[in-house]
Amino acid sequence: MRYSQSLIPTLKETPAEAVVASHRLLLRGGYIRKLTAGIYSYLPLGLAAVRKVEQIVREEMNRAGAQELLLPMVQPADLWHETGRYQKYGPELLRFRDRHDRESCLGPTHEEVITDLARREIRSYRDMGKNLYQIQTKFRDEIRPRFGLMRGREFIMKDAYSFDVDDEQSENCYQLMFDAYKRIFTRCGLDFRPVEADSGTIGGSFSHEFMVLADTGEDTLVICSSCKYAANMEKAAVKAPAADDAPLLDLEKVETPGKRKVAAVCDFLDIDPSELVKTLVFLADGEPVAVLVRGDREVEEVKLKNQIGAVEVEMADDKQVYDATGVPTGYLGPVGIKVKLLVDSEVAAMKNFTVGGNEKNYHMKNVNIGRDFEGTTVADLRQITKDDPCPECGAPITLREGIEVGHIFKLGTGYSEAMEAYYKDRDGEEKPMVMGCYGIGVSRVVAAAIEQNHDENGIIFPMPLAPVQVILLNLGINDAEISKVAESLYAELQEKGVEVLLDDRDERPGFKFKDADLLGIPLRVTVGKRLTKDGVVELRQRKDGSTEELTPEQLSDRVLALIDSAMKAAQ
RNA sequence: CGGGGCAUAGCGCAGCCUGGUAGCGCGCCUGCCUUGGGAGCAGGAAGUCGGAGGUUCGAAUCCUCCUGUCCCGACCA
Numbered sequence: 001m002r003y004s005q006s007l008i009p010t011l012k013e014t015p016a017e018a019v020v021a022s023h024r025l026l027l028r029g030g031y032i033r034k035l036t037a038g039i040y041s042y043l044p045l046g047l048a049a050v051r052k053v054e055q056i057v058r059e060e061m062n063r064a065g066a067q068e069l070l071l072p073m074v075q076p077a078d079l080w081h082e083t084g085r086y087q088k089y090g091p092e093l094l095r096f097r098d099r100h101d102r103e104s105c106l107g108p109t110h111e112e113v114i115t116d117l118a119r120r121e122i123r124s125y126r127d128m129g130k131n132l133y134q135i136q137t138k139f140r141d142e143i144r145p146r147f148g149l150m151r152g153r154e155f156i157m158k159d160a161y162s163f164d165v166d167d168e169q170s171e172n173c174y175q176l177m178f179d180a181y182k183r184i185f186t187r188c189g190l191d192f193r194p195v196e197a198d199s200g201t202i203g204g205s206f207s208h209e210f211m212v213l214a215d216t217g218e219d220t221l222v223i224c225s226s227c228k229y230a231a232n233m234e235k236a237a238v239k240a241p242a243a244d245d246a247p248l249l250d251l252e253k254v255e256t257p258g259k260r261k262v263a264a265v266c267d268f269l270d271i272d273p274s275e276l277v278k279t280l281v282f283l284a285d286g287e288p289v290a291v292l293v294r295g296d297r298e299v300e301e302v303k304l305k306n307q308i309g310a311v312e313v314e315m316a317d318d319k320q321v322y323d324a325t326g327v328p329t330g331y332l333g334p335v336g337i338k339v340k341l342l343v344d345s346e347v348a349a350m351k352n353f354t355v356g357g358n359e360k361n362y363h364m365k366n367v368n369i370g371r372d373f374e375g376t377t378v379a380d381l382r383q384i385t386k387d388d389p390c391p392e393c394g395a396p397i398t399l400r401e402g403i404e405v406g407h408i409f410k411l412g413t414g415y416s417e418a419m420e421a422y423y424k425d426r427d428g429e430e431k432p433m434v435m436g437c438y439g440i441g442v443s444r445v446v447a448a449a450i451e452q453n454h455d456e457n458g459i460i461f462p463m464p465l466a467p468v469q470v471i472l473l474n475l476g477i478n479d480a481e482i483s484k485v486a487e488s489l490y491a492e493l494q495e496k497g498v499e500v501l502l503d504d505r506d507e508r509p510g511f512k513f514k515d516a517d518l519l520g521i522p523l524r525v526t527v528g529k530r531l532t533k534d535g536v537v538e539l540r541q542r543k544d545g546s547t548e549e550l551t552p553e554q555l556s557d558r559v560l561a562l563i564d565s566a567m568k569a570a571q
Numbered sequence: 572c573g574g575g576g577c578a579u580a581g582c583g584c585a586g587c588c589u590g591g592u593a594g595c596g597c598g599c600c601u602g603c604c605u606u607g608g609g610a611g612c613a614g615g616a617a618g619u620c621g622g623a624g625g626u627u628c629g630a631a632u633c634c635u636c637c638u639g640u641c642c643c644g645a646c647c648a
Contacts, residue, residue: 012597012609013583017641037640091572092646109648143572143646157648209648218647301645314645317573407648441648475607510608517608528607538607 001468003503006044009033010515020216022450023148025459029519031467038145038153045519046446048467050156053445054135056187056464057158064180066131066160071113073137077103079112083418088311094141106139111415111437114161118433119421125165128423128433131173133160135442147216149447150403156443162436165425167412170434174206174410177438181210181406184440189462189570190449193402195221196231198302199409207409210440211402214451221402222384226395233399234302236384237391240345249352249366256363260330262295265363269354272296276354277347277367279332281321281339284310288324290337291381292355293344298383307342307379331356333364334373343369344381403448404441411435450520453543459520460543463566468499470559471521473513475528477506485537485552486527492556498563517542522566523559527552 009030017034018024026032031046042050058068077095080086086093086105094106107113114132122128138157145153160177164170178194185192190212197209209232211221220233231237259265266273276295281288282304289308291299305313321329324339333356334341347353352366367373384391386399413432416422422430446465453460463469472490476482490502501521503512509528516524526538536549539558550558 009581010609011582015582016577016584019642090646138648140647144642144644146642151647155648159648312645404648439648444648473607478606508606508608508610510606510610513608515609526607530607 001044001499001501003501003505006501008043008045008515008519010518018148020147020150020451021454022150022216022447025450025454025518025520026148026447029459032149034148038142038151040149040152040154042443045467049446049461049465050443052465052467053188053442054156054158057135057184057440057442060180060184060187061133061158061160064131064176066133068134069132070134070136071107071110071117073107073139075105075107075113077105079116079419080105083112083415085112092140092142094139108138108140109439110134110159111161111411111435112419115415115419115421115433115435118161118163119416119419122163122421122433123423125423125425128163128165129169129173131160131162131177131436133158133438147447149443150216150451151218152443155441158440158442160438162438163416163421163433164436165423165431166434170410170412170436174408174436177408177436178208181408181438181440185210185212185405185445187464187570188445188449189464189566190405190445191452192405193221193223193230193400195223195402196235197407198232198235198306207407209404210406210408212405212445212448212452213400214403214448215401216451217401217403219402219404221400222390223398223400224390224393224395225398227390227393229390229392229397231391233384234300238346238380238382238384238388239391239394240380241349243349244351246351248368248371251367251372252365253357254363254365255361256331256357257361259361259363260328265354266295269363269365271354277334277350279334279337279356281316281324281332282313283316283320284308284313288316288320288339289342290325290332290334290339291342291344292334292347293382294346294350297344297346297385299344299381300383303379303381304342307377307381325358327356327358328360331358331360331362333358333367335364335367336373340376341373342377342379342381345378346382348378403444403451405445405448406438406440408438409436411437454520457514458518461520461522462570463522463563464570466499466520466522468501468521469563470498470500470523470525471503471516471519472500472525473503473509473516473527475509475512475526476531477504479532482527482529482531485531489525489527489537489552489555493559496556496560498556498559523562525555525559 011028014024015027018027030043032040034040077086093108098104135158139154142153145151162173192210192212194208194210197207199207222233222236223230259268262273273295277292278295280291280299293299301313318329336358354365355367357364390397416432421433425431449465450459474486493500522542524540530536538547538549540547
């Protein structure tokens with residue numbers, strides 16, 4: 001590829017809209033351009049990087065026995081009505097009517113379409129054990145697209161769906177995918193962790209997310225320092241403490257004028273937030289529920305949602321709290337409360353704690369469960385913290401930020417039953433297909449790779465994802481000798497299978513160096529004055545800035561060796 | 572959807588408060604010069620000031636509405 005013929009519009013300055021590194025650098029490097037909110041064009045270099053990810057994904061999916069196909073992006077609403085998701089999915093599903101007034105939608109995911117295909121084409125247990133995947137543009141009308149390729153409305157995704165005869169076979173497939181995903185992200189050269197995850201709206205019984213570790217990640221991961229445990233924070237179980245066996249003290253109502261915040265109440269009563277229990281009200285599918293957690297804890301809404309089987313949970317605002325309980329926020333407590341009450345297991349183990357008095361300007365001290373109120377449900381409802389022990393082995397844990405690049409689910413028979421995707425087993429009996437689904441955010445992988453690998457000068461692509469492996473700078477466009485060597489190295493490297501971008505622009509050296517760094521191409525070859533002076537060209541590695549001088553004859557072997565070792569390192 | 576910004580040349584911004592013929596840097600075009608870390612000089616092109624309405628002799632500037640976009644929250648590959 002010749003720079004002069006390609007479209008690589010690099011920018012010296014950062015567009016104001018870009019906040020995170022990957023977005024900034026993809027724009028500056030001329031990899032992508034925004035068309036409208038959350039929708040981007042992939043320019044030649046951006047597409048090249050995407051293709052690298054796709055290729056690795058393809059190879060590993062095929063190796064794991066999956067078959068590639070391509071499903072439609074425009075889908076009839078009827079199919080979505082069958083699973084009930086036409087209503088459930090919400091405004092994220094872009095709906096429209098075609099010229100015949102048929103309700104349609106743009107596919108945000110393809111369970112319905114693939115299940116429809118499976119029920120039509122697969123009838124016998126002999127045909128089962130299929131895993132079908134596609135790499136395709138998805139559209140989700142995200143409430144808030146942001147961070148460039150990290151969270152677009154339109155994005156490239158690999159999604160696979162498996163159809164098995166029973167749980168055991170389905171589990172085998174899940175494990176196969178788990179291993180394939182580990183290989184995929186390793187081959188991409190990324191630092192990642194598979195973690196236990198909540199299965200979200202797609203449903204299903206069990207799932208793992210694959211997280212690229214990066215400070216800009218939108219998820220928090222819990223990683224055990226000792227055992228293999230790793231989980232998304234929203235899923236990470238908190239170990240219930242042993243019950244406090246202190247003797248029960250007498251209930252006491254105290255005046256706390258104007259003290260509404262945990263900090264203010266504790267300060268006023270001279271107690272620690274860990275001795276206070278706060279009562280928070282949530283709206284679960286519109287219904288108010290109260291949750292008790294310790295004053296210094298946070299409610300994990302995902303746990304709450306799963307506990308009560310709600311589709312949506314949100315914190316109630318002051319007015320909603322008052323409407324539901326008749327008590328202003330800040331003084332709410334469990335004693336005599338009017339809404340459904342859930343108790344975090346940590347609180348259930350406490351004795352003689354302080355709560356709101358369910359009356360303006362009052363709190364209650366020495367409150368005890370069982371004596372003063374009944375908790376209808378006791379469950380793990382709070383967010384884990386870095387001071388909590390590993391739920392598996394009890395060792396200390398660490399919290400890290402991560403970017404979700406892959407998610408695998410065991411779906412069970414939910415979709416197949418809803419859509420009547422049955423097969424006949426050996427005994428001629430009709431049975432629902434057992435499904436799994438496995439996604440990878442292909443375009444997001446590119447962004448995540450950059451979040452994890454960049455410096456102040458630009459991108460530092462891992463070799464396997466780099467749009468090209470080598471950038472070859474001709475610093476003497478108007479010098480016959482330099483140009484001749486640059487051209488012959490360009491030809492030679494390509495002949496040997498190396499991907500090369502030849503910078504043949506009539507620009508000053510500094511300009512080319514800056515662009516080369518910005519683009520993040522792993523290897524840079526410079527042909528310039530040192531050739532005419534000393535007969536050498538320079539080979540520089542983007543990742544550590546190390547340089548070596550070689551004769552033009554030595555260059556290609558050295559380049560091949562470096563590429564080879566970089567690719568082997570990511571195996 | 573709730574909260575908060577922003578919208579002026581391709582990009583980054585000033586001008587707005589206090590109304591009076593639209594500016595800077597980068598980029599772009601031409602010429603000279605220069606050539607190992609985003610050079611220098613000279614000349615040049617380029618803007619419905621997001622849109623609509625209003626106030627005013629006069630609006631980028633003041634008022635109203637609308638749209639777009641970015642950030643914080645709920646969603647997710």
